[in-house]
Amino acid sequence: MQPFSLKYLLYILIALTAISCSNYQKVLKNGTPMDKLEAAKKYYQSKDYMRALPLFEELLGLYYGKPEREEIYYLYAYSYFGNAEYLLAGYHFNNFSVTYALSDKKEEATYMSALCKFKKSMPYELDQTQTKNAINALQSFINQYPNSTYVANCNDKIDILRAQILKKIYESAKLYHSLGYYKSAMVSCSNAIDDYPDMINRTELSFLIVDAAYEYANNSIENKQEERYLDTLDRIATFNKEFAKTGEYTKEINKIKEKTEAQLAEVKNIK
Template identity: 40%
Template sequence: MLNLKPEDAQKRLITMRKLIVLMAIIFLASCSEYQKILKSTDYGYKYEKALEYYDQGDYMRASTLLQELISVFMGTDRAEEAHYKYAYALFKMRDYISSVYHFKEFVKRYPNSEYTEDARFMIGVNYYHLSPNPRLDQTDTNNAIEAFQLFMNLYPESPKVEEANKMVEELRNKLVYKSYLNAKLYYNLGTYLGNNYQAAVITARNSLDDFPDTKYREELSFLILDSLYIQAVNSVPEKEEERLRRTLDEYYAFINEFPESSYLKQANRIFEEVTKLLKKYN
């Protein structure tokens, strides 16, 4: 801690006060200037100031001006740029719902614009940011994937294709994780109000069919094996043998694909129990 002399401390305090006053003056002057711009009917000047605010990263002021100028300059090149930068300003302010709406509107109005390629990409990016926790509804996740796929189909040579692919992979993993959580929920419900193990198997298989390269493939595959096993050992006598053999087939498929699986001990225990129970049918 600095030990300042009383006179030095007083000087520092005065300097700080001067800085605060100066900053307040600058802020008020800035506000005053902005209010004048808002009230101005010189739309060319407004447009220049909107772009200036945009370039400075003052997206709140830029977006307010650009929103007005879109309709003022309708049918001109300025309207095109104003609309594009307005949508981008909304994105920068993290208003993803409004941003995706205006990027979509931009694409409809200006399908051949120099900004259209990036606008289509930004539709996907906005939905990517709107994509929620895997436990919640995944409509925006699906919207993001569809938007990126359309972008990559339309612009296969775009330098942003690699980035789009990475986001699509992440989004797909989110979808399959949600599916895994659903399958796990059915598994945990067990026989409550019906045979939830069968629902777990169906959900997990659908996930593997839709996303064969998922990083959750091992977890889903073991969940199928374990669910089949539990169904088999709790079967009525007339269905037991068939279900045990299905479980055995699933076991061989599992260890063939995942010979070093972290679930190997549990899988081998299932194998031992199933082969023991099948002896009475041989």
């Protein structure tokens, strides 16, 4: 009895799907503009964006120059967003805000355009161009609508994106050190700290600068070692000036200082 019931239910579902597809094709091919608009809204409300989109697209032409077109375009952009097609959604939200500059939905559309850029941002391991574009778009919205209810949300998203960029820069700087590219590590870590005052793990990066300076000097040719060991001692002094009170990396820094001074004395004795 149970297999029969399941089989019967399957037949019913197939039949209902066929009827639904038939009705959709009928409206799409032969429906009046009003029929298509009603069907498009119905599919939109049920989150069936794949069916709503072709209808809205046709309706944009059918209602060109008419008041109804504003709402159609608004729902058309949201259909792309609901379908996770953020590139197209962002384009249409931006175009909506330009086309309907006097609309009471312009602020929302401008925000949604920026939100689409946020949705397109890449994980920190990948290129962060889209992330920077999203930050610029969200900040542009805040500048344009400083009293908007969306401002707090924009600021939260900017914080998320900025943390992502800082993570990318931090990991890249560490990678140079891990690979033994000590000169590049010094430059990369220094740039990260100088360019981003709120850089994550700032103390660690500052320590890596000192460690990289020592390794760079230690692996240099003899006639370059003295000046590079002296540079290491300068970097140790800079580190201690900023972080000595924290106690972080104290043992490691002192050990590097001892080794540097010993190596420097040896180099001077050779001369």
